[in-house]
Every structure is written in C-alpha cells, then in structure tokens.
Amino acid sequence: MMASCDPAAATGSLSEEFAAPAHVEEVRSAMAAFAEQHAALGRMVVLITSGGTKVPLESRTVRFLDNFSSGRRGASSAEYFLAHGYAVIFLHRHRSLYPYTRLYTGINLLDCLTLDTVQVGTKIVTVDQTKLPNITEVLNRFQAVKSAGLLLPVEFSTLSEYLHLLKAAAQALSSIGSKAMFYLAAAVSDFYIPASEMPEHKIQSSNGPLQISMKMVPKILKPLVKDWAPKAFVISFKLETDPSILLERARFALNTYKHQAVVANVLDTRHGYVVIVTKDSQEELVLADEEAQKDVEIEEKIVKNLSHAHTQFINQKC
Amino acid sequence: MMASCDPAAATGSLSEEFAAPAHVEEVRSAMAAFAEQHAALGRMVVLITSGGTKVPLESRTVRFLDNFSSGRRGASSAEYFLAHGYAVIFLHRHRSLYPYTRLYTGINLLDCLTLDTVQVGTKIVTVDQTKLPNITEVLNRFQAVKSAGLLLPVEFSTLSEYLHLLKAAAQALSSIGSKAMFYLAAAVSDFYIPASEMPEHKIQSSNGPLQISMKMVPKILKPLVKDWAPKAFVISFKLETDPSILLERARFALNTYKHQAVVANVLDTRHGYVVIVTKDSQEELVLADEEAQKDVEIEEKIVKNLSHAHTQFINQKC
Numbered sequence: 001m002m003a004s005c006d007p008a009a010a011t012g013s014l015s016e017e018f019a020a021p022a023h024v025e026e027v028r029s030a031m032a033a034f035a036e037q038h039a040a041l042g043r044m045v046v047l048i049t050s051g052g053t054k055v056p057l058e059s060r061t062v063r064f065l066d067n068f069s070s071g072r073r074g075a076s077s078a079e080y081f082l083a084h085g086y087a088v089i090f091l092h093r094h095r096s097l098y099p100y101t102r103l104y105t106g107i108n109l110l111d112c113l114t115l116d117t118v119q120v121g122t123k124i125v126t127v128d129q130t131k132l133p134n135i136t137e138v139l140n141r142f143q144a145v146k147s148a149g150l151l152l153p154v155e156f157s158t159l160s161e162y163l164h165l166l167k168a169a170a171q172a173l174s175s176i177g178s179k180a181m182f183y184l185a186a187a188v189s190d191f192y193i194p195a196s197e198m199p200e201h202k203i204q205s206s207n208g209p210l211q212i213s214m215k216m217v218p219k220i221l222k223p224l225v226k227d228w229a230p231k232a233f234v235i236s237f238k239l240e241t242d243p244s245i246l247l248e249r250a251r252f253a254l255n256t257y258k259h260q261a262v263v264a265n266v267l268d269t270r271h272g273y274v275v276i277v278t279k280d281s282q283e284e285l286v287l288a289d290e291e292a293q294k295d296v297e298i299e300e301k302i303v304k305n306l307s308h309a310h311t312q313f314i315n316q317k318c
Numbered sequence: 319m320m321a322s323c324d325p326a327a328a329t330g331s332l333s334e335e336f337a338a339p340a341h342v343e344e345v346r347s348a349m350a351a352f353a354e355q356h357a358a359l360g361r362m363v364v365l366i367t368s369g370g371t372k373v374p375l376e377s378r379t380v381r382f383l384d385n386f387s388s389g390r391r392g393a394s395s396a397e398y399f400l401a402h403g404y405a406v407i408f409l410h411r412h413r414s415l416y417p418y419t420r421l422y423t424g425i426n427l428l429d430c431l432t433l434d435t436v437q438v439g440t441k442i443v444t445v446d447q448t449k450l451p452n453i454t455e456v457l458n459r460f461q462a463v464k465s466a467g468l469l470l471p472v473e474f475s476t477l478s479e480y481l482h483l484l485k486a487a488a489q490a491l492s493s494i495g496s497k498a499m500f501y502l503a504a505a506v507s508d509f510y511i512p513a514s515e516m517p518e519h520k521i522q523s524s525n526g527p528l529q530i531s532m533k534m535v536p537k538i539l540k541p542l543v544k545d546w547a548p549k550a551f552v553i554s555f556k557l558e559t560d561p562s563i564l565l566e567r568a569r570f571a572l573n574t575y576k577h578q579a580v581v582a583n584v585l586d587t588r589h590g591y592v593v594i595v596t597k598d599s600q601e602e603l604v605l606a607d608e609e610a611q612k613d614v615e616i617e618e619k620i621v622k623n624l625s626h627a628h629t630q631f632i633n634q635k636c
C-alpha cells in the first residue's frame with residue numbers, strides 16, 4: 001500500500017489506492033494528438049484544471065466529501081487563453097462551469113425560448129435575446145473556437161479520475177516541452193479514504209455518530225514538475241480563507257515543488273485580488289471598482305500576466 | 319445545546335445548531351399563499367423535496383460533505399404530479415435537476431443554437447431542434463404550467479437551509495390539511511458538524527491526516543408528522559445500497575414516524591424498481607424493459623399510485 005503522506009509516493013503507481021478511469025488511455029491519445037497538432041502550427045497549449053473533486057466515503061457511493069468550486073475561474077480563464085491564441089485542454093469537473101456557456105449559468109433554458117408558428121405544421125423555436133445578454137456575440141466566439149478545434153474538453157468527477165487524467169495530460173504534453181502551460185485552478189481535495197478502508201455499503205445512521213478518518217492525498221505537483229512534464233510552464237493556485245498565512249503558504253509551495261508561479265488568493269476577495277508569486281517576484285493584481293462595473297474580470301489580468309511570462313520562459317529556453 | 323441524537327429534539331428550535339436562512343419568512347408567506355390559492359380552486363398541493371444537501375466542514379466553507387443526488391426523481395415526479403392536476407412546491411437543491419429543463423441536462427446550450435441574419439443588422443438566434451428532442455412539445459407544457467402558476471420553486475443548498483425551509487413549508491401547508499402531500503425525495507445528510515465545533519478557517523493539510531467527527535441530524539420527519547402538518551399525506555423515501563436490509567429499514571421508518579408511506583429503493587435499480595410500503599401493504603412497482611425503451615419513467619407509476627392513495631386518504635377524512 002502506498003505511504004500516502006509521502007509526496008514522493010505519487011511518483012509511483014497511482015493505481016493501488018486510486019482506481020484509474022477506463023478511458024484514460026483514450027483521453028491520453030486525444031490530448032497528445034491535440035497538443036502536437038497545435039504546437040506544429042506554432043500555438044502554445046494550456047492545460048487548465050477546473051472545479052472541485054469528489055471524494056467517496058463508501059464504495060457504492062451515496063456520500064462524498066466535496067470542495068467548494070463552481071469552476072468559474074477555470075472557465076473564464078479558458079476564454080482569455082483562447083483570446084491570447086492558445087489551444088486549451090479544459091480538464092474540468094463534470095457539470096462545473098464551461099467556457100462561454102458559463103455566462104448563462106443559473107438561467108433556465110426554457111425561460112428563454114419562444115415558440116413561433118412560421119406556417120401550418122412548422123414551428124420554430126427562437127431565443128429571446130433579452131433573456132440571454134450578448135448571445136449573438138458570445139455564440140459567434142463559441143462557434144469560432146469550436147470550428148477551429150481550439151478547445152478540448154475532458155471531464156472528471158472524483159479525485160481518482162482527476163489524478164489519473166492529470167498524469168495522463170502531463171505525459172501527453174511532454175512532447176511539446178516549454179510550449180505547454182499547466183494552469184492548475186481546480187480545487188483538489190487534500191484528503192481521501194483509501195479504497196481498502198472504505199465501507200462497501202451506505203453508512204447507517206442507526207450506528208450512531210460518524211467518525212471519518214482521512215489520509216492525505218499525495219501531492220501530484222511534485223512528480224508533475226519533476227518527472228512527467230519537466231520542461232513545461234507550471235502554475236498552481238493557493239486558496240486560503242485566512243489572509244495572514246496566504247503568502248507564506250504560497251512561497252512554501254513554490255519552494256517545495258520548484259514550479260514557475262503560484263496564484264495566491266483569499267476566498268472572500270478572490271474575484272478582485274490575487275498575488276502572482278514567483279521565485280523572484282510577487283505581483284499584486286487588483287480589479288478596480290470601475291472595472292468590475294464594466295464586467296472586466298480578474299482572470300483577464302491573470303492570463304495576460306502569465307501568458308507574457310510563458311513567452312519569456314519559452315524564449316529563455318531557446 | 320441540542321441533544322442531537324434524540325429525534326424529539328427537532329421539535330424544539332432548529333436555530334441553535336442550524337442557522338436559518340435570511341429569507342425563510344418571505345418563503346413561508348409565499349408558500350402559504352400558493353397553497354391557499356390552489357386549495358381554494360379545488361387543487362391538491364404537493365411539496366416535493368429534491369436533490370442532496372451540503373454539510374459544511376468549516377465556517378468559511380471550502381469543504382463540505384455531500385449526498386449523491388442529481389434530483390432526477392424529484393424533478394420528473396413534479397412533472398407527473400402536474401399532469402395529475404396538482405399544484406407543486408418544488409423545494410430543491412440549487413442546480414439540481416429542474417422539471418422539464420432536466421430533459422436537456424448535459425447538453426451545452428451554445429451547441430444547440432444557430433445564428434441567422436434576417437436582414438442587415440437584425441440577427442435572430444434559433445434552436446436546432448435536432449439537438450433538443452421534443453423541444454416544441456416540452457416548451458408548450460412548460461409554458462402552460464408557468465402561465466397557470468402551478469409550480470413554485472424554492473431553492474436550498476445546505477442542510478440548515480433545507481431543515482428550516484421544510485419546517486416553514488409544513489407550517490405553510492397546515493392550513494390546507496389533508497389536501498397537502500409531502501413527497502420527501504431529497505437525499506438529506508444524516509450527519510453534520512455543529513456550528514460550535516466547526517473550525518473557522520480552511521483545514522490545513524499540513525496538519526496531517528484528517529479526523530472528522532459528525533453528529534446525527536435530528537429526524538425532522540417526526541415533528542413534521544406529529545406537530546407541523548399532522549393532517550397531511552406524508553411520503554418519505556428510503557434509499558439503500560444493500561437490498562437485504564431495505565424493507566426492514568422502510569418498515570422501521572414507518573413505525574417510528576407514523577406517516578403514510580415509504581418509497582423504498584436500492585441505488586443500483588432505483589430507476590426500474592421501487593416498493594411502496596404502507597402500514598397495511600407493500601406494493602412493488604416495476605418498469606418493464608419495453609417501457610424503459612419507450613422512455614416511460616418509474617416516477618409516472620409512483621405518482622399515479624400515490625395520487626390515487628392521496629385521494630382515498632382525503633375521502634376518508636371527510
């Protein structure tokens with residue numbers, strides 16, 4: 001059994017404690033083909049992870065531990081990377097927010113449609129454009145990205161799926177070296193229950209209060225940076241609720257994993273303030289009130305900053 | 319502090335350990351007005367609960383315990399109750415499946431739209447009907463329900479919100495007596511962490527493995543049946559993964575809470591087989607393969623069975 005407190009253990013097989021999804025090889029091939037095709041055309045490729053992870057508490061799962069994440073940051077960042085000319089692999093939690101479509105989240109589709117009879121027997125359904133603001137512009141952008149094949153969506157739900165698919169992505173992108181960016185915005189669980197310690201059936205409430213004992217998830221960032229994609233430009237995210245420990249935690253992560261940058265943010269202010277921490281620098285990005293009123297998003301600034309840094313990183317390698 | 323292992327404790331105030339949502343009084347008034355208006359028109363009213371509940375592990379929540387539930391059973395049942403002439407209060411988990419709209423879940427809205435230029439400067443967006451099967455029929459039904467005001471949606475996310483809103487619903491429906499049905503299909507957590515024992519900030523993974531100790535949630539069904547809505551027709555659901563304990567658990571619930579029926583089902587077979595357990599009977603409802611192929615749903619049978627039993631229940635009371 002894997003010594004799960006030792007981050008280095010993740011360099012070994014993930015498969016003992018974390019079951020691999022059946023389609024992992026198929027997804028790996030699709031990601032490799034996508035990356036090579038776009039790199040050959042001179043494009044940079046970003047792998048974005050987005051959304052939370054589910055950690056089952058029972059083998060036939062009824063209950064699970066989850067992490068808060070709508071996937072907003074990952075989905076909006078994908079749009080800005082596309083605008084900067086990147087091809088995007090969007091590794092996201094099932095049903096978390098999706099690029100472009102996210103702008104209409106929380107709107108009931110059927111509330112926005114109108115039924116018109118054009119002639120007897122022919123009905124068309126049209127969109128009430130007042131209910132879906134900017135729909136023609138957004139639809140244009142979405143269709144342009146789709147027809148150019150610039151966005152490859154890959155879904156996960158559980159922590160196990162996330163770990164295996166991220167490893168597969170790192171291996172798939174290794175062939176394009178420094179042209180690959182990893183933008184690890186997903187909110188990944190730090191804790192899990194090993195399959196070997198999980199009850200098979202639904203935990204009965206008649207057994208009394210519940211004690212859950214969870215192990216620490218191996219830090220996949222270490223083998224990703226060191227072994228799987230050593231030439232890539234790697235960005236991790238650090239979310240805290242306590243601002244006083246944020247920068248210290250971000251610097252600790254950077255020193256431990258030796259990657260290129262940490263985007264540090266606090267839960268309450270994450271849509272208006274982040275700090276981009278690198279080995280040699282610390283840059284605050286702030287969304288001014290008047291920008292927020294104009295629907296400017298902080299992800300636009302994050303992506304601008306990091307895509308610039310990525311270009312410099314590539315040029316230094318050449 | 320509430321003795322949370324004692325189901326009777328729920329008859330007291332929920333507010334010590336479970337914070338009430340700010341809008342609970344407003345929702346209670348809306349539900350009471352809705353119920354009285356429809357009962358006055360001779361309609362029966364069903365309160366459907368649907369979806370899972372979130373149980374926060376931290377006060378400024380990053381992590382939470384969740385229950386598996388897409389909300390499919392609640393959302394489809396709502397449609398069949400509407401078809402049977404009921405007015406429906408749909409108390410559902412935020413972002414769980416919604417009546418009618420559920421039929422298009424998992425479809426990306428933007429994939430289904432086409433941009434047409436009618437004349438210079440005027441663009442219309444139309445729905446590609448091959449991507450949204452039966453959309454004209456479904457839209458007709460949705461709009462008829464909406465314009466008749468037959469569906470009142472109310473949202474919850476956390477366990478606390480669910481408990482307070484269900485209590486408010488029970489009180490709001492008490493004035494219509496036996497014309498009210500409670501159809502409690504939501505997957506509610508059995509366990510929670512009291513606010514007083516919750517850490518304020520995100521749990522640090524650097525502190526080592528995680529021990530979670532959870533109390534049992536008070537059984538709200540007891541005060542609901544006994545005190546809040548004693549004249550109503552109340553249906554609970556029992557989901558198990560182990561078929562061998564299902565009926566025993568269902569009968570135990572019925573004996574404990576003295577309500578009218580339990581819909582008993584097993585996780586793996588829940589879309590094709592349920593048992594409706596009452597004090598004097600036990601009826602199996604099965605979806606045949608040919609029915610499943612024709613998109614018949616087991617909720618149609620459940621709702622037909624229960625609405626018939628509800629009518630008998632009302633007549634016995636008269």
